Amino acid sequence: MQRITSATAAELFDIAATRRIEHAAAAALPAHTLMRRAGLAVARLAMAIAPHARTIWVACGPGNNGGDGFEAAAQLRHRGFFPAVTFLGDESRLPPDAKASLQRARDAGVTFALTPPSAYELAIDALLGIGSTRPPEGTMAEWLAKMHASGQPVLCVDVPSGLNADTGTLPRGIDQTQASARTCITFLSLKPGLFTAQGRDAAGTVWFDDLGCSAFKDQPVARIAGEPDAHPRTHASHKGSYGDVAVIGGASGMAGAALLAGSAALHGGAGRVFVGLLDPSAAPVDTAQPELMLRDARTLDLSGMTAVCGCGGGEAVQELLPRVLSTAAALVLDADALNAIATDGALQAQLTSRGKSGSPTVITPHPLEAARLLGCTVGDVQADRLAAARQLAARFGVVVVLKGSGTVIAGAAETLPVINLTGNASLATAGTGDVLAGMIGAALAMRQPAFEAARKAVWQHGHIADTWPADAAPLTAGTLARRTPA
Ligand SMILES: NC(=O)C1=CN([C@@H]2O[C@H](COP(=O)(O)OP(=O)(O)OC[C@H]3O[C@@H](n4cnc5c(N)ncnc54)[C@H](O)[C@@H]3O)[C@@H](O)[C@H]2O)[C@@H](O)CC1
Ligand SMILES: Nc1ncnc2c1ncn2[C@@H]1O[C@H](COP(=O)(O)OP(=O)(O)O)[C@@H](O)[C@H]1O
Numbered sequence: 001m002q003r004i005t006s007a008t009a010a011e012l013f014d015i016a017a018t019r020r021i022e023h024a025a026a027a028a029l030p031a032h033t034l035m036r037r038a039g040l041a042v043a044r045l046a047m048a049i050a051p052h053a054r055t056i057w058v059a060c061g062p063g064n065n066g067g068d069g070f071e072a073a074a075q076l077r078h079r080g081f082f083p084a085v086t087f088l089g090d091e092s093r094l095p096p097d098a099k100a101s102l103q104r105a106r107d108a109g110v111t112f113a114l115t116p117p118s119a120y121e122l123a124i125d126a127l128l129g130i131g132s133t134r135p136p137e138g139t140m141a142e143w144l145a146k147m148h149a150s151g152q153p154v155l156c157v158d159v160p161s162g163l164n165a166d167t168g169t170l171p172r173g174i175d176q177t178q179a180s181a182r183t184c185i186t187f188l189s190l191k192p193g194l195f196t197a198q199g200r201d202a203a204g205t206v207w208f209d210d211l212g213c214s215a216f217k218d219q220p221v222a223r224i225a226g227e228p229d230a231h232p233r234t235h236a237s238h239k240g241s242y243g244d245v246a247v248i249g250g251a252s253g254m255a256g257a258a259l260l261a262g263s264a265a266l267h268g269g270a271g272r273v274f275v276g277l278l279d280p281s282a283a284p285v286d287t288a289q290p291e292l293m294l295r296d297a298r299t300l301d302l303s304g305m306t307a308v309c310g311c312g313g314g315e316a317v318q319e320l321l322p323r324v325l326s327t328a329a330a331l332v333l334d335a336d337a338l339n340a341i342a343t344d345g346a347l348q349a350q351l352t353s354r355g356k357s358g359s360p361t362v363i364t365p366h367p368l369e370a371a372r373l374l375g376c377t378v379g380d381v382q383a384d385r386l387a388a389a390r391q392l393a394a395r396f397g398v399v400v401v402l403k404g405s406g407t408v409i410a411g412a413a414e415t416l417p418v419i420n421l422t423g424n425a426s427l428a429t430a431g432t433g434d435v436l437a438g439m440i441g442a443a444l445a446m447r448q449p450a451f452e453a454a455r456k457a458v459w460q461h462g463h464i465a466d467t468w469p470a471d472a473a474p475l476t477a478g479t480l481a482r483r484t485p486a
C-alpha cells in the first residue's frame with residue numbers, strides 16, 4: 001500500500017484499462033483472491049485512520065465495490081472492531097465474489113442494519129466503484145449526503161461513489177466536499193479522475209494497493225510525474241546562460257499582470273527580463289522591481305527571446321500577435337493572447353503553423369479560455385479535462401497547460417499527458433496565472449524542452465503554495481512570484 005503525494009511518479013489508467021488488468025489478474029489467481037486482498041487493505045487503512053473507533057459504518061452497494069466493503073467488514077470484525085453494514089442491493093443479484101464476501105461477513109458476526117448507525121467514528125464508502133453507470137439517487141444519495149455531512153472521516157473504496165474515475169466529474173447534486181477528512185484507497189490502477197476536476201476534493205488523500213498484481217500491465221492514459229529534477233547552476237555561468245524573457249502585456253490599467261509575470265520570470269531564474277507594456281503612458285521603471293527592464297511592447301525585438309504574451313494584454317495585444325507568433329524564439333501564450341486567438345482564424349492558423357514547425361510554444365488556458373479556443377462551453381471542458389487538453393495540443397501542435405485543480409499538461413500525441421498534484425485553492429486569487437506564465441517563460445528561456453518546462457513550472461508553482469507557511473501572510477500573486485511570504 002502506497003500513499004500518493006505530489007512527489008509520486010506513476011502512470012494513470014482509465015476504467016477500460018483497469019478492467020483489462022482486473023480480468024487478467026483474476027484469471028491468473030485463485031478465485032476470490034483479489035477481493036480478499038482488497039478488503040484486507042481497506043480494513044488495515046480503516047484501523048490506521050480510526051484506531052479507537054467503536055463503530056465503523058460500512059455502506060455497501062450492489063456490485064463488487066460492495067463486496068470489498070463486506071470483506072473489509074469481515075476483516076475488521078476478526079480484529080475486534082464493530083463494523084455496522086448497511087447493504088443497498090439485491091442479494092440474489094450480487095456478483096459471485098461479492099456474494100462470497102457477504103457470507104464471510106455474516107460468518108464473522110458482522111452487524112447488518114437497514115439504516116446507518118446513529119453514531120460512528122468512521123464511514124467506509126463501498127457503494128459504487130468503477131461500475132458506477134448513473135447518478136446515485138434515493139437511499140444511496142441520502143447515505144452519501146449523510147456520510148459527507150457528518151464531520152466523521154470517510155474512507156472511499158476504490159473511488160468515491162459516483163465519481164467518474166476517468167474524468168473526475170461528480171453527478172449534479174452529489175456533493176462530497178463537506179467531510180472533515182477524506183481518504184480513498186484505490187486498487188489495481190491509479191485512475192486519472194482521482195486527481196483532477198472534482199476528484200481531488202472527493203478523494204482526499206489517495207492510497208494505492210496493486211493487490212499484488214503489478215505484473216499485469218496495460219496502456220496508461222496519463223501520468224503523475226513527481227518532483228522535477230533540480231537544475232544546479234554551474235560556477236562558470238553568466239546571465240546570458242539563462243536566457244532573456246520578454247513579457248508582452250499590460251494594456252491600460254493592467255500593467256500589474258505583466259509586472260507579475262516579469263517578477264515570476266526573474267525569480268524563476270531567467271538571465272534578463274524585459275517587460276514590454278502595451279500602455280504607452282506606463283511608468284518607465286517599476287521602482288519595486290528595478291531589475292525589470294520596462295519597454296514599449298512595440299519596440300522589442302523578440303528573436304532570441306522567450307516571449308510571455310497576453311498577461312493583462314486586453315484587446316491591444318491582438319495587433320502585436322502576428323509579430324510575436326512569427327519572431328519569438330520560444331513563446332508562452334496566456335490570457336488575452338488566447339482570447340484574441342480564439343476569435344481570429346488567421347492567428348489560429350499562424351499558431352498552428354508555429355506549433356507544427358516545432359518552435360517551442362506553451363499555451364496556458366484556464367477552463368474558460370480553453371472553451372473559447374475549442375468553441376465549446378466551460379462545462380464541456382471540465383467534463384473531460386484530459387480530453388480537452390489533448391484536443392488543444394493536437395489542434396495547434398503546442399504544449400497545453402489546462403489550469404485548475406489537477407492542472408493537465410498535454411503535448412505531442414506520443415507524450416503521455418501529466419496531471420499535476422501540487423497546488424491548492426490558495427492559488428484561486430487574481431494574478432497567480434500571470435505568475436505561472438512567467439515561471440514557464442523562465443524555464444523556456446533556460447532552454448528546457450517546452451513540455452518539461454511547463455511540467456516543472458506548474459509543479460513548482462503549486463509546490464510554493466502547498467508549502468506556504470501557515471503563520472505567514474496569505475499568499476498573493478506578488479509574494480508567490482517572489483516565492484517569499486511577505
Ligand atoms: N472483481 C474483482 O475481482 C475485483 C473488484 N474490485 C471492486 O469492484 C469494483 C467494480 O465492481 P463492479 O463492476 O461490480 O461495479 P460497482 O460495484 O462499482 O457497481 C456496479 C453495480 O452498481 C450498479 N449501479 C451503477 N450505478 C448505480 C447507481 N447510481 N445506483 C445504484 N446502482 C448503481 C450497477 O448496475 C451494478 O450492479 C471496483 O471498483 C472495486 O471496488 C476490487 O475488489 C478488485 C477486485
Ligand atoms: N482550487 C485550485 N486548486 C489548485 N490550483 C488552483 C486553484 N484555483 C486556481 N489554481 C491555479 O491558480 C492559477 C490561476 O490562474 P488564472 O485562472 O489564469 O488566474 P489569473 O488570470 O487571475 O492569473 C492557475 O495556475 C490555477 O491552476
Ligand SMILES: [K+]
Nearest residue numbers: 125128159161
Ligand atoms: K466507493
